[in-house]
Amino acid sequence: MGGPLQGLKVVELSAMGPAPHAAMMLADMGAQVVRVVGPAPPVGGYDVGTHLQRGRTTVRANLKDAADLAGVRGLVAAADVFLEGYRPGTAERLGLGPEECLAVNPRLVYGRMTGWGQEGPLAQRAGHDINYIALTGALHAMGPAAAPMPPMNLVGDFGGGSMFVLTGILAALWERERSGLGQVVDAAMVDGVSVLSQIILELRSVGMWNDTREANLLDGAAPFYRTYGCAGGGHVAVGAIEPQFYALLVDGLGLDGAGLPDRDDPTMWGALAEVLAAAFAARTRDEWADTFDGVDACVTPVLTFAEAAENAHMAARGALTGAGKHVVAAPAPRFSRTAAVAREPLGETDISSILSTWRTS
Structure with missing residues (x-):
């Protein structure tokens, strides 16, 4: 299998x-990875076969049935990691909480993924990504001045969520090499998003960030760090923060830098943005992409997912594969010797078959 x-x-x-x-x-x-699912496919078909299920074997178990529960506990006894993403207390009610699992396998790393965390006043409250990032302060900082704009569900669910439970699991596995013992990893999106926000919190603490949206260096206020519309409806992303990159931006746009509003004066940002917007609006996105190709002006086209899969750089790295609606991400990060591989879902089997393999390996 590799990896x-x-x-x-x-x-x-x-x-x-x-x-x-x-x-x-x-x-x-x-x-x-063995996925334990209910005895029947869920309504809507979100079960075996989707891209998020890649590389895993599925077993079906009715956790209210004593025999099925005993079988899953047998898997736990032979496993290194247990991963669940339910509200606090749900796994305990199913008979698969940390106490039960660590009792049969003291070396187990038990990963728990929630939005609010295992403890706190909101621990039992329902929520989604937008709610979790709202409470951290991160959502307030995102979007135009008129209203916060949720950044899809990348920041809470996957940035502050799955990345942090992964980090915790791998750290606990490393610690287990010394102690010989497993432990519980409590990964909460509100915690993870707060850690992701540390650079903004630091800028805020030294007076380089304020709580007004679209009024800071990295939130779309700066004319040299934002997107611009182009002829034909496309957009380009501009990240020319450093003076040397900004000079190349101005040159590529065919503007006279000496006659432009002062980029270092925030009170002039609005006027400068109008000039840059007018320049970008004169040509198409792809024409600007050609103009800035090979130029360190930090100007890139804003691509759709389908376009991204066909982009020369993305294609050269194989970061995205497929076309149209069927674009999928390749594994990341990359390893020099033990390459990660995106495998198709491995289908269904029964618990006894998994146990016969795990107990002898």
Whole structure:
């Protein structure tokens, strides 16, 4: 199978969102991941076969049935990692909480993925990505001045969620090499998003960021760090923060830098943005992409997912594969010796078949 996690055994209680995303990445990196799903496919068909289920074997179990529960506990006893993404207390009610699992396998790393965390006044409250990032302060900082704009569900679910439960699991596995013991990893999106926000919190603490949207260096206010519309409806992204990059931007646009409003004066940002917007509007996105190709002006076309898969750089790296609606991401990060591999879902089997393999490996 390859991958740096080859030989790692993972039991995943099927859920939606960041937990299966984390399990997908573990499988990409070579772990043997077994998804435990209910006895019947869920309404809507979000089960075996979607891209988030890649690389994993599925077993069906009715956790209210004593025999099925005993079978899943048998998997837990042979596993290295257990991963669940339910509200606090749900796994305990199913008979698969940390106490039960660590009792049968003291070396188990038990990963818990939630929005609010295992403790706190909101621990039992329903929520989604938008709610979690709202409470951290991150959502307030995103979007135009008129209203916050949710950044899809990349920041909470996957940035502050799956990436942090993965980090915690791998750190706990490393610690286990010394202590011989597993532990519980409490990964909460509100915690992870707060850590992701640290650079903005630091800028804010030294007076380089304020709580007004679209009024800061990196939130679309600066004319040299924002997107611009082009002829024909496309957009370009401009990130010419440093003076040397900005000079190349101005030159590429065919403007006289000496006659432009002062880029270092925030009170002049609006006027400068109008000049740059008018310049970009004169040509199409792809024409500007050609103009700035090979130029360190930090100007790139804003691509759709389908276009991104066909982009020369993205294609050269193989970061995205497929076309149209069927674009998928390749495994990341990359390893020099033990390459991660995106494998198709491995289909269904039964618990006894998995146990016969795990107990002898």
